[in-house]
Amino acid sequence: xxxxxxxxxxxxxxRKIISRSLRQAGLDFGEIFEAGDGQEALDVLEKESVDIVxxxxxxxxxxxxxxxxxxxxxxxxxxIPVFMISTETGDDIIGEAxxxxxxxxxxxxxxxxxxxxxxxxxx
Amino acid sequence: xxxxxxNSFDEISDKLIESTIEIFVGMVMMDISVAGDPLTxxxxxxxxxxxxxxxxxxxxxxxxxxxxxPLALAVTSSFLGMDVEEINEDVQxxxxxxxxxxxxxxxxxxxxxxxxxxxxxxxxxSGDEYNFSSQAEAEQLIIPFKAPDGEFFVEVELExx
Numbered sequence: 001x002x003x004x005x006x007x008x009x010x011x012x013x014x015r016k017i018i019s020r021s022l023r024q025a026g027l028d029f030g031e032i033f034e035a036g037d038g039q040e041a042l043d044v045l046e047k048e049s050v051d052i053v054x055x056x057x058x059x060x061x062x063x064x065x066x067x068x069x070x071x072x073x074x075x076x077x078x079x080i081p082v083f084m085i086s087t088e089t090g091d092d093i094i095g096e097a098x099x100x101x102x103x104x105x106x107x108x109x110x111x112x113x114x115x116x117x118x119x120x121x122x123x
Numbered sequence: 124x125x126x127x128x129x130n131s132f133d134e135i136s137d138k139l140i141e142s143t144i145e146i147f148v149g150m151v152m153m154d155i156s157v158a159g160d161p162l163t164x165x166x167x168x169x170x171x172x173x174x175x176x177x178x179x180x181x182x183x184x185x186x187x188x189x190x191x192x193p194l195a196l197a198v199t200s201s202f203l204g205m206d207v208e209e210i211n212e213d214v215q216x217x218x219x220x221x222x223x224x225x226x227x228x229x230x231x232x233x234x235x236x237x238x239x240x241x242x243x244x245x246x247x248x249s250g251d252e253y254n255f256s257s258q259a260e261a262e263q264l265i266i267p268f269k270a271p272d273g274e275f276f277v278e279v280e281l282e283x284x
């Protein structure tokens with residue numbers, strides 16, 4: 001069954017590019033939801049049926065690390081997998097994200113082939 | 124010490140050129156090439172838009188990317204896959220995101236750890252004529268690039284360590 005995806009990025013451009021890359025990668029996904037920061041993402045997760053989250057790290061209001069930490073404390077949504085898509089790919093930051101439950105990370109810039117390679121197994 | 128810093132700027136230049144081409148070819152879907160040797164100074168920006176991110180922590184400075192407006196429209200149109208005819212929120216967001224990706228790459232060039240340098244959120248400025256002024260104690264690197272619809276510049280300013 002096709003999975004519903006939540007894209008979390010403060011850049012509307014990047015949300016469009018990720019959405020386009022998912023299509024170009026030929027991945028089988030259902031509905032795509034969007035959020036502009038971690039707080040908006042939590043609100044979407046509480047209301048909608050989301051199977052996987054693709055999240056930026058460097059965002060206003062609530063960044064990707066704070067989002068992971070808050071999500072992990074909420075029983076109803078804590079097990080939804082989160083994959084980081086960010087310019088922030090330093091070992092320290094990705095290590096912290098993974099310790100808070102992130103299942104992987106993809107560095108911007110990326111190509112549809114790379115999206116297929118790293119996200120295909122999760123979809 | 125200063126010579127070491129200048130040498131490191133050569134390394135930054137090479138890697139930043141590689142990153143810029145990767146972003147444009149892989150994501151903006153636009154072929155670009157280096158348009159000449161690095162510059163140390165730019166005149167006033169005319170009919171342009173600049174995207175920028177700040178760096179704080181072990182390295183302090185700014186990364187900026189300067190586009191003439193017609194090229195900014197072409198870049199945004201190609202990036203988003205739709206026609207854009209005026210400087211609007213889409214253009215500001217797209218140019219800011221290019222600066223953000225370049226800033227992320229610069230951060231990786233300067234440190235592979237991640238937490239010792241913090242990136243600001245991207246911002247943009249645009250106008251008929253403006254100066255992008257540098258810190259008095261900052262070292263500047265300006266790389267010119269050629270795209271099908273004009274030239275643009277990637278600029279790095281880093282304070283001396």
